[in-house]
Amino acid sequence: MAKVLMKGNEVIAEAAVHANCKYFFGYPITPQSELVAYMAKRLPEVGGLFLQAESEIAAINMVYGASSAGVRVMTSSSSPGVSLKQEGISYLVGSELPAVIVNVMRGGPGLGSIQPAQSDYFQATKGGGHGDYHIPVLAPASLQEIVDLMHDAFDIADRYRTPVILMADGMLGQMMEPVEFKEKQHVELPEKDWATTGTRGDGGPKIVNSLRLDPKELEEHNRHLQKKYEKIKEKEVRYEMYLAEDADYIVVAYGTVARIVKNAIHKARKEGIKVGLIRPISLWPYPQKPFDETREKVKAYLTVEMSAGQMVEDVRLAVNGKSPVHFYGRTGGMVPSHEEIYAKIMEMVGGES
Structure with missing residues (x-):
């Protein structure tokens, strides 16, 4: 496929479509608003669903619902918008739901500026929400690398049943570069036998939940998550x-x-x-x-x-x-x-x- 000249935010969106993302829930905020606009036009063309939520909080909870059904789903925002998503992100982690979350970072703290920054590093890598958790975080340095890493982001999410953050600064979202969308080789991923797609005679109803009131049960779940993080540390390091x-x-x-x-x-x-x-x-x-x-x-x-x-x-x-x-x-x-x-x-x- 020939290279095409595209803007960064649009590259993020098109790369997600190529990674078979069919569902997007988001809310416009500079400097990633073009991503939302692109998805609004593009997803219906591939039989997908775009929905602009009434807020960032609503968007992340819509992601929770779509991921529970086993589909590939994404949301995006910029720094203060991602802050609003943190409770929902922790729920995704607790329920072991795969999703891709894009942060096109802007200056802060507070509303800050619409200029590029990298000051969300702590938020992304140290767990911006509550509880003992980590999220894989991928940081591209070019628009072509965004294309390549987007496939990885969705694959990692599905492989480990975890949200994954793709983190780009505002300059990557706004610049233009030639990119090539290559066909990615098939990767074996575990079946989503946990997804809430109905009973269909396969063992009864599926339950997706992050609430565990028994402390022993919750501790065991946390130990399970920590073992998963050790596997991610072993297999998913990139530099x-x-x-x-x-x-x-x-x-x-x-x-x-x-x-x-x-x-x-x-x-x-x-x-x-x-x-x-x-x-x-x-x-x-x-x-x-x-x-x-x-x-x-x-x-x-x-x-x-x-x-x-x-x-x-x-x-x-x-x-x-x-x-x-x-x-x-x-x-x-x-x-x-x-x-x-x-x-x-x-x-x-x-x-x-």
Whole structure:
């Protein structure tokens, strides 16, 4: 299939359709409103259902109902809208219901701005709702990667019976790039024999519920969830290492920021400074292996984010005190330039040499 030039939000929507998502419930909020508009037109063309809910809270609970019936379903929003969905997300986790939740992040806190940010990292990776849970979080850095990861997001959701978050900053939602929608190879996934599709002579009624009033039963359910998370940690880690093999210094960044970092790395290497990149693609589970492979030999790490410093905590945990970890961040919708990042690299090199 030939490449087509598309806007990021529309790529997210079309990629979901290609991943056989037929149901979407959402509510418009900048900078992801085009995603909702695209789904309104596209889903009826493929025999699906689009419904604009009266609120973000309503949308996530509609997702709960559709997923209970065993269909592939998605919702999307931007930062404050995702905050409103957190109770429903926890219910999805507790009921072990698969769904994909897209967050096209904007500046905060509060209503903040409509500019791009990465300040929802804690919310996504540490469990934004109540209870002991994790959600797989995938963070693309290009529109083509959105296409590829969307298939993975739905497959992971179905494989482990869990919601999955696809997290993009507002710049990815608003930029345009050529993309190719390739046919994905068939992946074996477990049957949805738990879905509430009627009895049909297959063992009686199905019940989907997150309420367990017996504390022993609830504890056993939590232990089951924790075992599932261990499997996800083992099987679903994704990352990119770029010019890291011979690097004396490593920059850690994800999403759009990682693309900007590559320009700073090229500039540093022209000056004879060996700098590489670790780009987490799965923000949860967080990739430990690239840090294990580099932390004994690099002089220092630099974490760059569009936040006041959130992922840097996971970098420090991964490095485990073996090397210094520096941080550079812009907030409120400000995007770091490669010149700023290069200057911070040079500052780090001067301090660690």
